[in-house]
Amino acid sequence: MSEVVIAGIGQFPVGEHWKISLRSLAARAILPAIRDAGSLKPQALYVGNFLGPMASHQSNLGTLLAQNAGLDGIESFTVEAAGASGAGAFRMGYLAVASGYVDVVLVVGVEKYTDMVGPQLEAYTTTAMDYDYEVMAGLTPAAQAGLLMQRYLHEYDAPRAAFGAFPLLAHANGAHNPNAMFRKAITPETYAKAGMATPPLNQFDISPHADGAAAVILTRSSLLPRAGIEQAVRITGSSVVIDRLAPHDRPAPLAFEAAALSVEGACRQAGILPADVDFFELSDVYSIYAALSLEAAGCAPRGEAWKMAQEGVFGLKGTLPISTMGGFKARGNPLGAAGVYQIVEAVQQLRGQAGENQISGARRALVQSLGGPASTAVTHVLERCP
Amino acid sequence: MEIPRHWRINPQRYELIGEECPHCKIKIFPPRDVCPNCGGEAKEEYTFSGRGEVYSFTTLYDGPAGFEEMTPYTVALVKLEEGPVVTAQLTDLGSTGVEIGMPVEMVTRRIRSDGDERGMLIYGYKFRPVGFTTAK
Numbered sequence: 465m466s467e468v469v470i471a472g473i474g475q476f477p478v479g480e481h482w483k484i485s486l487r488s489l490a491a492r493a494i495l496p497a498i499r500d501a502g503s504l505k506p507q508a509l510y511v512g513n514f515l516g517p518m519a520s521h522q523s524n525l526g527t528l529l530a531q532n533a534g535l536d537g538i539e540s541f542t543v544e545a546a547g548a549s550g551a552g553a554f555r556m557g558y559l560a561v562a563s564g565y566v567d568v569v570l571v572v573g574v575e576k577y578t579d580m581v582g583p584q585l586e587a588y589t590t591t592a593m594d595y596d597y598e599v600m601a602g603l604t605p606a607a608q609a610g611l612l613m614q615r616y617l618h619e620y621d622a623p624r625a626a627f628g629a630f631p632l633l634a635h636a637n638g639a640h641n642p643n644a645m646f647r648k649a650i651t652p653e654t655y656a657k658a659g660m661a662t663p664p665l666n667q668f669d670i671s672p673h674a675d676g677a678a679a680v681i682l683t684r685s686s687l688l689p690r691a692g693i694e695q696a697v698r699i700t701g702s703s704v705v706i707d708r709l710a711p712h713d714r715p716a717p718l719a720f721e722a723a724a725l726s727v728e729g730a731c732r733q734a735g736i737l738p739a740d741v742d743f744f745e746l747s748d749v750y751s752i753y754a755a756l757s758l759e760a761a762g763c764a765p766r767g768e769a770w771k772m773a774q775e776g777v778f779g780l781k782g783t784l785p786i787s788t789m790g791g792f793k794a795r796g797n798p799l800g801a802a803g804v805y806q807i808v809e810a811v812q813q814l815r816g817q818a819g820e821n822q823i824s825g826a827r828r829a830l831v832q833s834l835g836g837p838a839s840t841a842v843t844h845v846l847e848r849c850p
Numbered sequence: 851m852e853i854p855r856h857w858r859i860n861p862q863r864y865e866l867i868g869e870e871c872p873h874c875k876i877k878i879f880p881p882r883d884v885c886p887n888c889g890g891e892a893k894e895e896y897t898f899s900g901r902g903e904v905y906s907f908t909t910l911y912d913g914p915a916g917f918e919e920m921t922p923y924t925v926a927l928v929k930l931e932e933g934p935v936v937t938a939q940l941t942d943l944g945s946t947g948v949e950i951g952m953p954v955e956m957v958t959r960r961i962r963s964d965g966d967e968r969g970m971l972i973y974g975y976k977f978r979p980v981g982f983t984t985a986k
């Protein structure tokens with residue numbers, strides 16, 4: 465089997481794009497990705513999206529987005545896995561190319577969050593939880609993170625303020641990413657003074673929902689145009705694992721078991737250990753999720769990720785950089801599109817195109833997207849072509 | 851309005867009726883079609899005592915649609931004495947501070963309006979501190 469490679473990337477800045485429609489937003493990532501791949505013609509388009517049917521009253525995005533981008537007559541449909549929708553679509557693209565049935569795949573993650581405003585929009589994001597047994601108690605995704613963080617502080621006797629290390633490093637990295645929603649570093653004082661959200665989470669522990677679109681072109685290395693070989697990035701590991709949907713149904717809610725198993729699966733396929741990667745694009749949707757993801761991956765002992773964060777281990781100059789282009793906190797959280805942004809950012813690093821945030825000598829990346837509190841975990845290992 | 855959906859789930863909401871697995875005897879809430887412990891088919895009803903303790907908690911100051919009027923409200927993970935953990939609001943807290951490990955018991959309260967303009971009211975379980983009584 466010839467290797468599956470990422471041949472092109474495209475992204476549009478995350479933000480509140482009142483003037484841009486869902487279909488147009490997708491096109492602004494799709495067209496640059498196709499150009500970047502040397503105009504390889506996609507035979508299939510897999511769309512990652514979470515809220516379209518609710519927030520934009522639009523289903524069957526596969527057809528709409530393909531048509532709008534001038535891709536008539538191809539194969540196309542949507543993959544939905546809440547916040548991991550984009551990563552799920554990427555996994556679908558990987559499987560399609562690896563199977564040999566499709567030569568060139570286009571994956572787009574797109575979320576149009578600002579088509580409406582108000583509490584109903586917040587209610588739509590709760591559809592990823594157990595409606596009968598979580599949502600009916602008034603729980604929201606942020607409150608779910610609050611429950612997990614409160615328990616973490618209790619079990620590990622961790623100081624709440626220590627979690628500020630995660631948003632601080634994310635905002636510092638976002639400052640140099642032209643596609644980030646927030647491009648300004650924050651100080652420890654700003655974090656300490658932020659208003660409470662769903663305690664113990666404060667407002668800086670929560671990533672902002674926003675509009676966004678990112679796209680990639682996948683193909684087999686043997687089909688790459690000659691000029692494209694140098695910048696191609698190999699997909700050497702791919703794994704999706706689910707947990708029970710609601711934390712209350714899990715024997716150990718802080719274990720993020722699906723995240724752990726999915727890292728294990730992707731690394732086993734790549735023939736590496738998590739410690740062999742040069743950086744980790746994780747899902748810091750909430751500060752506590754960054755800590756739990758690091759611990760699940762085995763990159764930090766249980767209950768100690770916050771200590772390592774304070775010591776600078778996860779900064780750009782640390783031994784395991786995370787959220788290198790700003791993560792969910794500073795790049796923004798375009799929900800169903802986020803997973804494809806993470807892949808695009810990892811490719812930027814592996815190609816040496818990450819500008820001021822470039823990790824020197826970056827050869828191998830671990831990329832993980834979560835749907836809910838690791839109810840779904842999608843993990844990929846990406847490597848620079850030798 | 852989602853009348854059938856809410857009607858269907860009334861045994862769980864009003865009486866905390868879950869299941870006892872006929873094969874391994876583990877207690878299950880909410881009900882499932884397959885036992886999470888042994889993989890057998892689960893279908894025997896079991897009524898939980900409604901007693902438990904706070905496993906974790908948080909407070910919402912902004913609620914999603916259907917819950918805006920209740921804010922602020924506290925949601926907890928409650929570990930029932932029979933084993934399962936449920937997500938539920940805490941109520942009748944008065945000036946009591948919430949702590950992990952605090953004993954609580956189930957009560958039936960209004961949990962939400964349906965959100966429809968006709969305003970169907972939905973009742974279900976919440977938990978209150980044990981030993982805490984109010985005049986009403």
Ligand SMILES: [Zn+2]
Pocket residue numbers: 871872873874875876885886887888889890
């Ligand atoms: Zn059983």
